[in-house]
Amino acid sequence: MALAIAFLCLSLISITTHASDSCSLLSSSDDSDQLAIVHIHGKCSPFTSPYQGSWFDTVIGMAKKDPDRVMALSMLARRQKEKQIPIIPSTTPNVFMGNYVVRAKVGTPGQVMFMVMDTSREATIVPCSGCTGCLSSKIFAPKMSSTFRSLNCEAYQCDWPFAYGEKPCHGSGPKYPCVFNRTYGEDSSFSATLAQDSLTLGKDIFPNYTFGCINDVSGKNIPPQGLLGLSFDAMSLLSQLRQQLSMFSYCLPSFKSNSSTGSLMLGSESPDDEPQTIPTTPLHHITPRISLLYLNLTGISVGNVLVPVSPAFDMKTGAGTILDTNTVITRFVQPIYKAVRDAFRKQIGKSVSSFSIFDTCFTSDDKSLTPVVTLHFSGLDFILPRENTLINSSNGSLACLAMAAAPSHNENSNLNVIASYQQQNFRIYVFQGDLSVGIVRELCN
Ligand SMILES: *[C@@H]1O[C@H](CO)[C@@H](O)[C@H](O)[C@H]1NC(C)=O
Numbered sequence: 001m002a003l004a005i006a007f008l009c010l011s012l013i014s015i016t017t018h019a020s021d022s023c024s025l026l027s028s029s030d031d032s033d034q035l036a037i038v039h040i041h042g043k044c045s046p047f048t049s050p051y052q053g054s055w056f057d058t059v060i061g062m063a064k065k066d067p068d069r070v071m072a073l074s075m076l077a078r079r080q081k082e083k084q085i086p087i088i089p090s091t092t093p094n095v096f097m098g099n100y101v102v103r104a105k106v107g108t109p110g111q112v113m114f115m116v117m118d119t120s121r122e123a124t125i126v127p128c129s130g131c132t133g134c135l136s137s138k139i140f141a142p143k144m145s146s147t148f149r150s151l152n153c154e155a156y157q158c159d160w161p162f163a164y165g166e167k168p169c170h171g172s173g174p175k176y177p178c179v180f181n182r183t184y185g186e187d188s189s190f191s192a193t194l195a196q197d198s199l200t201l202g203k204d205i206f207p208n209y210t211f212g213c214i215n216d217v218s219g220k221n222i223p224p225q226g227l228l229g230l231s232f233d234a235m236s237l238l239s240q241l242r243q244q245l246s247m248f249s250y251c252l253p254s255f256k257s258n259s260s261t262g263s264l265m266l267g268s269e270s271p272d273d274e275p276q277t278i279p280t281t282p283l284h285h286i287t288p289r290i291s292l293l294y295l296n297l298t299g300i301s302v303g304n305v306l307v308p309v310s311p312a313f314d315m316k317t318g319a320g321t322i323l324d325t326n327t328v329i330t331r332f333v334q335p336i337y338k339a340v341r342d343a344f345r346k347q348i349g350k351s352v353s354s355f356s357i358f359d360t361c362f363t364s365d366d367k368s369l370t371p372v373v374t375l376h377f378s379g380l381d382f383i384l385p386r387e388n389t390l391i392n393s394s395n396g397s398l399a400c401l402a403m404a405a406a407p408s409h410n411e412n413s414n415l416n417v418i419a420s421y422q423q424q425n426f427r428i429y430v431f432q433g434d435l436s437v438g439i440v441r442e443l444c445n
């Protein structure tokens with residue numbers, strides 16, 4: 001199969017721009033090497049935005065869901081067994097979880113589904129005909145696909161969703177479909193039957209892709225047209241396609257505009273194949289049961305002040321630093337956030353105020369000197385440009401440090417989450433072969 005070969009930037013400082021009519025990219029991406037990634041509540045999204053007001057109000061509305069997301073991720077990190085995750089009623093508006101959507105096709109002929117990409121979940125799931133509680137009118141119809149089959153408990157793939165707990169079904173044969181349940185966000189769950197069908201991403205068709213066909217949903221967090229699981233675990237994209245793919249990369253669209261477009265690319269490169277090497281940092285699969293993208297964050301520089309982060313991980317509790325695309329604003333555990341914020345405040349030398357979820361806002365003008373924030377990963381410095389560090393109030397009179405403390409209303413707060421606002425306009429490579437992540441500046445739209 002001809003696979004999209006990853007497009008690699010020449011060096012850390014080379015910047016590539018792809019001028020394009022972003023919204024048409026999403027509708028005609030069938031034969032493209034690049035799969036468009038769009039803001040889920042933006043202009044190019046097929047979903048109606050639940051937010052009123054300016055684009056920045058929308059971004060802030062989305063960021064208000066972050067505490068729920070971070071709590072849910074912390075609970076994933078701590079899990080012994082998935083079923084032990086308590087479901088806590090959400091305090092945020094009924095808006096489904098997710099920041100970015102990609103266009104995929106499921107089945108033969110392909111049925112178009114706009115799936116939320118999630119780098120912290122392993123399973124790909126799709127709402128299927130007959131689903132109760134599914135929010136979308138657009139649902140995958142297995143009967144219309146000539147290549148669909150559902151999997152029984154005896155299929156070896158049926159072990160995959162139960163890596164965190166005991167497989168509840170011991171029988172075999174068509175009487176025992178492989179059904180698994182998951183929580184999503186803090187207040188939602190679904191039940192799905194494991195199935196296989198063709199998955200089309202851009203111009204690549206992956207036959208017999210294993211995913212969950214959702215039968216039943218409770219809560220409002222489950223993305224209406226499904227989820228593309230990009231983390232690690234047997235069910236994830238890279239694991240299932242290990243014969244064909246060794247890496248994927250994504251560039252998240254700019255937050256400046258609601259019509260910005262990024263891209264997801266699938267490839268078979270390794271960082272060493274490249275004459276110009278991509279700076280990488282090891283990806284840690286810290287225990288077999290945790291599939292989050294853990295990186296070794298060793299410190300954070302704020303201008304001339306270094307805030308150390310140590311130890312990198314705690315195997316027992318799942319504490320550490322992860323990359324996540326469905327959290328908007330980077331969250332650090334309380335003591336680290338406080339040190340970062342204090343160093344930042346000290347160096348801007350202006351009086352600060354709070355605005356919405358931000359606690360370090362100041363009157364902005366173009367000449368404001370703000371310290372550069374650098375995330376030091378083992379082997380890689382992720383230097384944040386100003387647009388990835390600050391967020392403006394909608395009327396432009398205030399600029400705020402676009403970071404916050406992880407929620408601390410219980411002991412589950414143990415994760416630093418490097419979120420999408422900080423990742424915008426960088427290409428993030430995930431290499432499966434040597435388990436590493438590369439980060440290169442790229443203006444992706
Ligand atoms: C996108 O932004 C434009 C211009 O700022 C605005 O008119 C439009 O309503 C926005 N659309 C959405 C879905 O937010």
Ligand SMILES: *[C@@H]1O[C@H](CO)[C@@H](O)[C@H](O)[C@H]1NC(C)=O
Nearest residue numbers: 083168179180181190191216
């Ligand atoms: C999954 O959830 C359904 C209800 O949605 C329930 O009937 C079933 O027992 C659950 N299965 C497992 C394995 O927890």
Ligand SMILES: *[C@@H]1O[C@H](CO)[C@@H](O)[C@H](O)[C@H]1NC(C)=O
Nearest residue numbers: 147149196197206207208209
């Ligand atoms: C997909 O699975 C079916 C049923 O097991 C099998 O007959 C077919 O050869 C598989 N196709 C590919 C391309 O692996």
Ligand SMILES: *[C@@H]1O[C@H](CO)[C@@H](O)[C@H](O)[C@H]1NC(C)=O
Nearest residue numbers: 364365366387390391392396
């Ligand atoms: C914030 O406003 C400043 C001017 O006050 C502008 O230079 C900057 O581009 C704006 N940043 C964003 C992310 O809109």
Ligand SMILES: *[C@@H]1O[C@H](CO)[C@@H](O)[C@H](O)[C@H]1NC(C)=O
Nearest residue numbers: 284296297298312313378379
């Ligand atoms: C994280 O990086 C630091 C500095 O490079 C190193 O000393 C430490 O051993 C690393 N931790 C892990 C768990 O790899």
Ligand SMILES: *[C@@H]1O[C@H](CO)[C@@H](O)[C@H](O)[C@H]1NC(C)=O
Nearest residue numbers: 355356393394395396397398
């Ligand atoms: C801009 O917005 C901020 C925060 O909402 C508010 O405090 C300020 O008064 C506004 N300024 C103007 C000129 O509207």
